Amino acid sequence: MQKLERIFVALNGWALIVMLSAMALIVGTNVALRYFTANSLPWADEAARYLMIWMTFGGAGLALRVGGHVAITNLHDTLPTFAQRALRAAIVVVLLGFFAFMVWVGWTYAQRMQYQMSPALRLPFLYVYLAMPVGFSLLIAHLLLITKPFVMAGAYKPRHDGDAEDDSLPGAANG
Template sequence: MLDRIENGLVAANRWLLIVMLIAMACIVFANVVLRYATDDSIIWAEEVARHLMIWGTFLGAGLVLRYGGHVAIDSLHHAVGNKGAQVLRGIVAFLIGAFCLVMTVASMNYTWFMRFQTTSTTDISFAWIYAALPVGFFLTFIHLLFVVRRYVLEGRYMDSPEMDAESAASL
């Protein structure tokens, strides 16, 4: 049951990122073509593409964490032995989890404060853009919960036939 939930979360997260990246690419491409073909551009294109990039960054952070794509310095893990490395990885995982939870709460407050300010072109509330922060940090925390045991005990991340650390980092 838990595996199905995890697989569903990963699949939904990946497809959402794919759709957002395709939308962003189409918007930017259409804007460039229109600018050079007609000397006119879509006035909202840059703003919407930027907001999609913000959402993509925060939604993708959890997937990148899951496959070990974030920058890490692991030379101390190799120097302290197996038990010491497990303790060190446990501390690191705890700190990452605590950071994600603190940032979820802090960014929820920030999002709430931004609800009356609107964007210049599309005139939507900045709360919709800043909502990417609490959603992304909480999603990263959930991804951490799914991989933490394997990471702490074995020092390994999740394996996937189509995703490795370098591919995850390129998201």
Template sequence: MSVLVILNVITRYAFSYSFTWVEEVTRYMMIWATFLGAGLALRVGGHIAIDTLPNALPAGPARWVRSLIVAVIAASLLAVIWLGIEYAEFGWEQETPVLNWSFGKVYLAIPVGAALMLVHLFFVAPRWIRSGEWERIEGFDPQAL
């Protein structure tokens, strides 16, 4: 994305020529990158969370609250998958303005990203429910920002 945008800026100002498709392609790349990366962020605890209640409770009730949270997240992701598929089907016959791609292909990022988040949730849920700990990646702290 960065390379395309920088290239387009250089050609626009240096050669008075702009690639008309760059803005559209980079926008769709950003959408797909966001939805594909959301599962990885979930895996390391990188999403915004309010964990005051589970942290204030004794171990047993805290596990119960975290289990309830996982169930709500899973149900929400299943709803997003379902609605995302419907949204992609709705936009399948519509075309993007410049490239004439199907909007359905762009909208597929929603159910695909939600399905990947659900997969990541199932990988990290047992550990998180037991201990409140996420996976750790050497040199990466999702709460540092």
């Protein structure tokens, strides 16, 4: 199971790297073309925008794994250990419900947009709006993979597999 998790995380990370590279290449090429030829690619801004949308939704799960989202821990820190675990379990249940709801909302919205075309790329907006259900599905998968250490110890996954946990991370288990 750990090997599958590493593969899943690596594929998610590589997909983001490919999207960021494509975005940088498109924008860089467009800037160079404007500078050297006074012309630009009419679809470059649109492509970069859609890649940014996909990167945002696709990367949210990886940020969740390492505690990269905003958290307010005042209440949590004042509770005894058992109550902290119960609160973290409740947070996981609420997040799973919210993420599942957003998958449904995103899928519904993407289906509604399937016949509308983007102005420059002539791409069905379905492919743009699919970022939402795909991203929230990835959030569900990442949350399920970190649930046990998070609920039991308030710990997140290390940033790199095999590395020691970063003690500077909020909620990271110390030694």
